[in-house]
Amino acid sequence: EFSDRAKKSGVGGIFHTDELPNYGITEEEIKSLREAVSAQDGDCVVMVADAKIKAQGAIEAVIVRAREAMEFVPEETRRALPDGNSAYMRPLPGAARMYPETDVPPVLITQERIDGIALPELINERVSRYMKDLKLNDELANQIARSPNMPLFENIIKQVPDANLVMVVRTLETTLDELAKDGVPVDNIKEEHLIPLFRLHSEGKIPNEAVPGVLKIIAGKPGTSVDDAVRSLGVGVETGGRKDGFHKGERD
Template sequence: VQRQLTLLKIRDELLSRGVENKLAFNPVDVTSVFMNTECKVIRDVISSNGGVYALKLPCFKGILKIEVQPKHRFGTELSDRARVLAGVNGIFHTDELPAYGITEGEVKRLLEAVSASQDDAVVFVASQEHQALKALKAVYERCIEALKGVPEETRAANSDGTTYYTRPRPGAARLYPETDIPPLVVMEERIRRLKTLLPETPDEKFERFTKVLKLSSKLAQEILNSYYLPVFEKIVSKYNVNPTIVASTLTSTLTSLRRDGVNIDLVSDEHFEEIFKLLQDGIIVKESIPDIIRFLSVDVNKNVIDIVHEKNLFVMPREKVEEVVREIVLKNINVVAERKGKAIDLLIGQAMKTLRGKADSGVIKDLIVKIVNEIIGGG
């Protein structure tokens, strides 16, 4: 009841101030006012190529700080609308400033930038332009509703008994076209062009993964359903690596590591990119990837190349690999003589144990087959 009664008092106060014929939606870009601000929220937005956009509310000074519910002011009502309808984190307004690192000088320049008088309030939003303007539009429409008293809207309860805005009330009012924008004729050519810009459907991705990237149907479905799908697509488009290795690493390998207690959530997308860049460049082999991920999960501040250096996970030169493989084969010469070609699997197992993370399994197998055939042929 307190909220409704307070909103009615706000309505009466606004009408007595003659606000009804003064409200207008004229947003202003005020980014220049805050170029050197100490407000971290605004500074971060500007550094991310966003901006600050303001809307003057004539004769609203003091209204936004009126408490409509315990610890909830009218400014909160405006902020709720902006948050729900535009997706911003919140709004700033002059009834609560200076504060948050915003100085009195910045407030003065802000008022000048929007031609506000001492009787006005100013609401402003720091975000990308389209989102900020959408937020200010939501604020403007809520201010229009304030002239009627209690708005028709759906609200939800907080744990302390107060309520917050969730969405407009269902009904015909929600079906009206935007009255401030004239009807727009959408040409057939534009529709055709937009169709070419649509993202792939899951079925289209599946077909591309199996036919172009040569993934198995099972692996293609797994990566499609994976949290790491965007990482997979970025890596296979950026690096010359086997898509099957990338997909299996991001699905079955990570699942196995997680079951072993490895906190793979600490390994970033950038880490995965670096891993496959090193694989592309021949600096590591695919067999060393699980170990690299294990080490990264313990010390995420290190680069992948740091781990490779520290744990000596560089790929071994082929000549050295052949030397090690030949030594293993010769140590098992009696087995080779007895079982001939059937000894290959045993030798591969021993070689992989010795050369784990140092050489590609395919290279090891080829060398063993070659050396065993030399011995059999020579014998």
């Protein structure tokens, strides 16, 4: 552990009194060394031979690691060794660790530039807008605001201002799911089908209960227009002042 830390200063390694006998150093030589540095009983003496700046950095690293060993297990990145052990590589990065880009000059961020950034609408802001401006209840507002269908919903209500919003949300979030569970290929139902569907519904030409059937026909035959699907179901056909089985004023 000490040697790995020391090597980060550029030295080849360290000698310490616990291992010197392995290198042919005699006990008498070790004793002389300990006396030279005034080592006490139980002290370990570490030696480094290299350029002064490298040697000093290595010794300081050993001291730091020794103090850590007495207080805690240091947080560090380690590499696996072939014998199953591990060796120190570098400290774990902390919250303050940064890598400034030194090859690029600083960029001045002005308040004008900050003010010009178009931030996306937060979900809670969208929910509040749906409840306030579109009069959706909390449940429906949260459901569509958090849905992948949100952009489609936004475009539908833009293209069909008089659309029944409750019906639009229920269709996108519930009806299509139910049809898919029944094996209906709802992926064939596109925005170009839904917009005229909700337009006809807003005009009172399609009853609520007919919407799933219209969607089912379109999904089975994607080339079918909404008008043709309505005709094939026999709903929404004008007969004087009424639509078959449906009054124009009957809406959610």
